[in-house]
Amino acid sequence: MATPAAPEGQRADDRDGPQVPPAEDGRGGLRATLGGLTTRGRSFLAAGAAAAVCAYVLGQADLLRVGLLLAALPLICALVLHRTRYRVATSRRLTPQRVEAGTEARVQLRMENVSKLPTGLLMLQDHVPYMLGPRPRFVLDRVEAGGRREVSYRVRSDLRGRFPLGPLQLRLSDPFGMCELTRSFSAYDTLTVVPRTTPLPAVRLGGEASGYGDGQHRALALAGDDDVIPRAYRHGDDLRRVHWRSTARYGELMVRREEQPQRSHCTVLLDTRRVGYQGSGPDSAFEWAVSGAASVLTHMLERGYAVRLLTDTGAAVPGEGSDGYAGASGGDSVETAGLMMDTLAIVDHSEGAGLSRASDVLRAGSDGLLVAFLGDLDEEQAALVGRMRGRAGTAVAFVLDSGSWLTAGAVTGAVETRVRQLREAGWTVVPVPPGARPSDLWQQAAGDLRDGVATDGHGGLA
Secondary structure (H helix, E strand, O other): OOOOOOOOOEEEEEEEEEEOOOOOHHHHHHHHHHOOOOOHHHHHHHHHOOOOOOHHHHHHHHHHHHHHHHHHHHHHHHHHHHHOOOOOOOOEEOOOEEEEOOOOEEEEEEEOOOOOOOOOOEEEEOOOOHHOOOOOOOEEOOOOOOOEEEEEEEEEEOOOEEEOOEEEEEEOOOOOOOOEEEEOOOOEEEEEEEEHHHHHOOOOOOOOOOOOOHHHHOOOOOOOOEEEEEOOOOOOOOOEEEHHHHHHHHOEEEEEEEEEEEEEEEEEEEEEEEEEEEEOOOHHHHHHHHHHHHHHHHHOOOOOHHOEEEEEEOOOEEOOOOHHHHHOHHHHHHHHHHHHHHHHOOOOOOOOOOOOHHOOOOOOOOOOOOEEEEOOOOHHHHHHHHHHHHOOEEEEEEEEEHHHHHOOOOOOOOHHHHHHHHHHHOEEEEEEEEOOOHHHOOOOOOOOHHHOOOOOOOOOOO
16 A cells, blocks of 8 residues: 655635645655654654663663664654655535525535545545534545545634635545644635525505505506606607607697606615624524524515615625615625625624714715614714605614623613604604514514505515
């Protein structure tokens, strides 16, 4: 059985990665190899030295030969391990690369011996963060020349975030287990753990057409998508669009104005202020708010809305298109959903104390549906949120009392005061008790809108 040496490189997702040099030649490399002696190798070396000393003191030549053999064996194994060379290529495939918190992902490792010599005993070890589980280790007894081996393991995290997988380490050992060397590859992959999403019930209020603009903004003509309000004829207009009644009235050629129905917009405001939340962990109030925002964004994209994610810092995602909205088409919806989930995967507490930056963004234009997930509010911030109602067709706020989430108690009187203050400003407000299901609260908000609680009847949830 040939003795393995250092690997040459790694392929991440079946792509060639950076080359990793083998063990250094010369004294430095040999010294590093001797430093890789195992407990067995050091024991043999110590036993050989002790036997040689005893043989010298007692004058026993046979004992000296035994001592020299014991001491020479680990040194020979280390020298062979240092001089032997073969090439090993590896790849890692992560499926899928984006998962929800609490969902497993599968990692497949493939090792290929591209040298002309078979390998000895190999141990593969992949570096994974402790949040994803124990560090996976695999022992490969022998890989023939040109052969390959595939192993796999699963990772799972209850915490959202971006977690690096790798680099992969290959531990090399001689056949007698006297010496071990560890060589690391350089390539790694990234697992994105996004917040949990909950399917929300499909409800529609206020006579709003699914996926299109608010009903109060326009009434489409019976003939189709054309607005009956005419305009003057311009060169190149289709004569079939001439509106003869208006032409006779105005004394000049008039045509029907072409206007496509406007797609509904939805803004999801996520309050990330550190002062607005207490506690941490997957069951904290802040994590519920992040998960709720992810659920609403996914739901509205599925319903055909153009959406954007807005935080208290004033940052809007995706920040492209008209007023920062995206997701109007099927392809855009998938891309927008992925971008927003990636953003929510790494969103953290902000150090700001107020919501003024988000208010400035909404003041510039917030037509359509506004859904806010809010932490603890003082009187000043509650008044600021009340003014955000502005031009929004419908404004729904989910208010969390983070103190009650720590004690699993009832919503405090201070939160009830803030809820009443927001309702007086025109918001539809739903207090969030500990452990509440987003789908139940979404249905409750729809019921409040249907009953006319804190709404002007111009919009609705879909």
